[in-house]
Amino acid sequence: MAKTLRVVVPPHPLIAHWLTVLRHEGTPAALYRTAMEELGRWLSYEALRDWLPHRREVVKTPLASTEGTMIETSVPLLAIPLLPGGLHLWEGARQVLPNADLCLDGVPSSIESKAGVMVLLDQIDDGEAVVSILSRLHQEGVDGRRLRVITTVCASPGLKRIGEAFPDITLHTACIDADLNEDNQILPGIGDPLLRLGIRSSQDT
Numbered sequence: 001m002a003k004t005l006r007v008v009v010p011p012h013p014l015i016a017h018w019l020t021v022l023r024h025e026g027t028p029a030a031l032y033r034t035a036m037e038e039l040g041r042w043l044s045y046e047a048l049r050d051w052l053p054h055r056r057e058v059v060k061t062p063l064a065s066t067e068g069t070m071i072e073t074s075v076p077l078l079a080i081p082l083l084p085g086g087l088h089l090w091e092g093a094r095q096v097l098p099n100a101d102l103c104l105d106g107v108p109s110s111i112e113s114k115a116g117v118m119v120l121l122d123q124i125d126d127g128e129a130v131v132s133i134l135s136r137l138h139q140e141g142v143d144g145r146r147l148r149v150i151t152t153v154c155a156s157p158g159l160k161r162i163g164e165a166f167p168d169i170t171l172h173t174a175c176i177d178a179d180l181n182e183d184n185q186i187l188p189g190i191g192d193p194l195l196r197l198g199i200r201s202s203q204d205t
Helices: 013-023 029-048 085-093 128-139 156-165 193-197
Strands: 006-008 054-060 065-071 077-081 116-124 147-155 170-177
Touching (some): 013 170, 029 147, 029 193, 085 116, 085 193, 128 156, 147 156, 156 170
Parallel strands (some): 077 116, 116 147, 147 170
Antiparallel strands (some): 054 065
């Protein structure tokens, strides 16, 4: 059976709310940053639902014994935000990933064979940035079963490009927008995150 890119758009009103805040052209930078962090938190929460390693364990309450669930901390988890926009998603994701190791310099030169990897980026337009980092992860032996991609919004052309290159990936997003304009911007999209967050690029200095 042929593999197909799995794109998850959680039907959660909080996710829809914070996406709408990102979309609104009048949203100030501070609230825009909060919306990115909230989407990072809720999308990561959804991504971990069927992916985070865990075990059953018997514990004693003050009155009796019962079986519970514990996170398997012996399995490492790496978070790779694509800078700078992905870092704001990470600020939210870290609240549900307290044991994750943060990789700010891109893909590490060595990744443990059991490690889970989460890639966070503000949005996916033509998919080039995602394909580039997935290629590097593939070179380090990371396949789709060990990987989750988190982003606020995706354009259909970008998803097509990613699916053709890496069909075994699972991606979590707040929305799929259909088109890109002539400047490669997502329509309707969330605008340019760097401009809306007040972040100046090296080309502006």
